[in-house]
Amino acid sequence: SISRNMTTKKRVPVTILTGFLGSGKTTLLNHILKDDSHGMRFAVIENEFGEIGVDQRILNERVNDEVIEVINGCICCKVRGDLVDALNRLYKKVDSFDGVIIETTGLADPAPVVQTFFAEVNSDSTLEEKYKLDAIITVVDAKYIIQRLDETKGTEAEQQVCMADKIILNKMDLVQNDGEADDIEDRLRSLNPTAPIFRCSESKISPKELLNVGSFDLEKVLEIDPFFLGEVKQPKHDNAVSSISAKYDGNVNRTLLEVWIRRLLKDYSGDQLYRYKGICSIQGQDERMVFQGVGHFFNSTYGAPWKDGEKRESTFVFIGRNLDTDTLRDGFEACREGAPLRFDVGTEVQVNIGQYVRARVLAHWDEGHAYRVHLLDEGTDVFAPVDIDQYIREANPVPRFPVGTRVECNMGPQFVRGTVIAHWDSGNPYRVKLEGNGMDVCAPKDDDKFIRKAENQGDLRFDVGTRVEANMGQEYLPGTVIAQWDMGNAYRVRLDGIGSNDIWAPIDDDKWVRLLST
Numbered sequence: 252s253i254s255r256n257m258t259t260k261k262r263v264p265v266t267i268l269t270g271f272l273g274s275g276k277t278t279l280l281n282h283i284l285k286d287d288s289h290g291m292r293f294a295v296i297e298n299e300f301g302e303i304g305v306d307q308r309i310l311n312e313r314v315n316d317e318v319i320e321v322i323n324g325c326i327c328c329k330v331r332g333d334l335v336d337a338l339n340r341l342y343k344k345v346d347s348f349d350g351v352i353i354e355t356t357g358l359a360d361p362a363p364v365v366q367t368f369f370a371e372v373n374s375d376s377t378l379e380e381k382y383k384l385d386a387i388i389t390v391v392d393a394k395y396i397i398q399r400l401d402e403t404k405g406t407e408a409e410q411q412v413c414m415a416d417k418i419i420l421n422k423m424d425l426v427q428n429d430g431e432a433d434d435i436e437d438r439l440r441s442l443n444p445t446a447p448i449f450r451c452s453e454s455k456i457s458p459k460e461l462l463n464v465g466s467f468d469l470e471k472v473l474e475i476d477p478f479f480l481g482e483v484k485q486p487k488h489d490n491a492v493s494s495i496s497a498k499y500d501g502n503v504n505r506t507l508l509e510v511w512i513r514r515l516l517k518d519y520s521g522d523q524l525y526r527y528k529g530i531c532s533i534q535g536q537d538e539r540m541v542f543q544g545v546g547h548f549f550n551s552t553y554g555a556p557w558k559d560g561e562k563r564e565s566t567f568v569f570i571g572r573n574l575d576t577d578t579l580r581d582g583f584e585a586c587r588e589g590a591p592l593r594f595d596v597g598t599e600v601q602v603n604i605g606q607y608v609r610a611r612v613l614a615h616w617d618e619g620h621a622y623r624v625h626l627l628d629e630g631t632d633v634f635a636p637v638d639i640d641q642y643i644r645e646a647n648p649v650p651r652f653p654v655g656t657r658v659e660c661n662m663g664p665q666f667v668r669g670t671v672i673a674h675w676d677s678g679n680p681y682r683v684k685l686e687g688n689g690m691d692v693c694a695p696k697d698d699d700k701f702i703r704k705a706e707n708q709g710d711l712r713f714d715v716g717t718r719v720e721a722n723m724g725q726e727y728l729p730g731t732v733i734a735q736w737d738m739g740n741a742y743r744v745r746l747d748g749i750g751s752n753d754i755w756a757p758i759d760d761d762k763w764v765r766l767l768s769t
Contacts, residue, residue: 270390279454389415529567
C-alpha cells in the first residue's frame with residue numbers, strides 16, 4: 252500500500268461515470284463530448300451490457316474511432332480483465348487524447364472498477380504509471396432515486412451513491428418542490444456526506460465541474476465539503492449504512508495506520524466497508540498523506556504540502572454497512588503518533604481472537620503492531636494491531652454493576668430488564684438472567700450500549716423473613732422469603748414442611764407470591 256516513485260510517463264486522468272438505469276449518464280457523456288469549452292480530447296470505454304450505449308454517431312463525430320473501446324459484459328464482475336486490457340491498448344495511442352471516461356452499465360457496482368486501479372497499485376505499477384483516477388461521478392434520477400434505494404438496499408444504487416466523489420442530481424424538472432428536493436438530498440447525504448451534490452435537468456452541467464478536478468485525490472475535500480467531518484448520519488430508511496468520521500490535531504503513525512487497516516479488512520467483509528479515505532499529517536513530512544481505499548484495496552500517497560502556519564490535523568471517514576462506530580473512531584485515535592500504550596510488558600491481559608482469552612504482553616511495537624502477546628492457554632503468540640479494547644483489554648477488570656444489580660440488557664429491538672448473576676462468564680463481563688422468561692444472556696462489553704443500570708432497582712413488597720404464599724400451580728403453599736433478586740427472580744421462597752425445597756417467584760405479583768393470609 253506504499254506509493255512508488257512514478258516514471259516520467261504521461262499519466263492520464265480517468266473519470267468513472269456511473270449511475271442506475273435511466274439516470275441520464277449517457278446523456279451527460281454526450282453533453283461532455285459535444286462541449287468544446289473544456290478543450291480536452293477523450294478516450295471512451297463504454298460498457299454495453301444490458302443498457303443502450305452511447306450514440307455511435309455522436310461518438311464518431313466527437314471522438315476518434317481509434318480511442319473508443321466497447322466492453323461487452325459486466326465490467327464490475329465478469330470481465331474486469333478486459334478493462335485492464337482496454338486501458339493498456341488505449342495507452343499506445345496516448346497522444347490522441349487527454350483523458351479517459353469509463354461509462355459503466357446501470358446495473359454495475361462501481362467498486363470493482365475502482366479496485367482495478369488499486370489492484371494494479373498494490374501488485375503491478377503498470378496502470379499506476381499510465382493513469383490516475385480523477386473522479387467517480389454518479390448520476391441519480393431525482394424522480395426515482397428514493398424508490399431505487401429502497402429496492403436495492405446494499406446493492407447497485409446504494410453503492411453507486413456511496414462510492415461517488417460528485418453526485419449529479421438529475422431530472423430536477425420532475426421534482427415537485429424545494430422541500431421534496433431537500434429530502435432527496437438528505438437521503439443522499441446520509442449515504443455519502445462527503446460528495447458535493449449538483450442539481451440539474453437533462454444532465455446539463457458544466458464539464459469543468461466534473462473533469463480533471465482531482466476529487467478522488469481528496470486534496471481539497473476539507474475545503475469544499477462541509478459535511479466531511481459531520482457526525483454519524485444514519486439513513487432514514489436503512490439504518491445499516493452509515494458514515495463515520497474522525498479528526499484530531501497532530502500526526503498519524505503511518506505504519507500503525509496501515510497495520511490497523513489491514514486488520515480491519517479482515518474483520519469487515521468487502522461488502523461492509525464500501526469506502527474509506529483520509530488526509531493525515533505525518534511527522535517529518537512536509538506534504539499531506541492522502542489515504543484512500545475501496546473494499547479490500549487501499550493506497551496512501553503524499554499530496555499537497557502543508558502551508559506555513561497551517562494547523563496540521565488528521566482526518567478520516569468510513570462509509571459502509573453495519574459499521575462499529577466506537578471501534579473505527581477509537582482505532583483511528585490509537586494510530587496517533589506518540590500515543591502511549593496502556594499495558595506494560597509482562598502484564599496479563601485479555602485479547603480478542605474471536606472471543607476474549609487470557610494472554611500476557613511480550614513486546615511493544617513488534618512488526619508495526621502495538622502489542623505482541625502470548626496466549627496463556629493456547630501457547631501461541633498473536634498481535635494486537637492498535638491499543639483499543641476491541642483487540643486487547645484489561646484482564647478481568649471490575650465491572651460497574653455488582654452481582655445482584657438490576658440492569659437492562661440490549662436485546663436488539665429494546666432493552667429488557669434482568670439481574671446480574673455472574674461476572675466474566677465465557678469472557679463476557681456480565682451474565683444476566685432476564686425477568687419474565689428467566690433466560691440467561693451475556694453482555695459482551697461493560698458499556699451502556701449493551702448493558703445499563705435499571706432506573707428502578709425494584710423495591711419489593713416483602714422483606715426477607717416475611718411469611719408468604721407461593722403459587723405452585725394447583726394451589727398456594729406457605730413459606731418464608733429467604734432472598735430478594737436471586738438469580739434474576741424477585742423472590743426466593745423456602746416452603747414450609749418440605750425440607751430445604753426452595754422455589755422462585757420471577758416477579759413481584761400476586762400471581763406468583765402473596766402475603767400469607769391470617
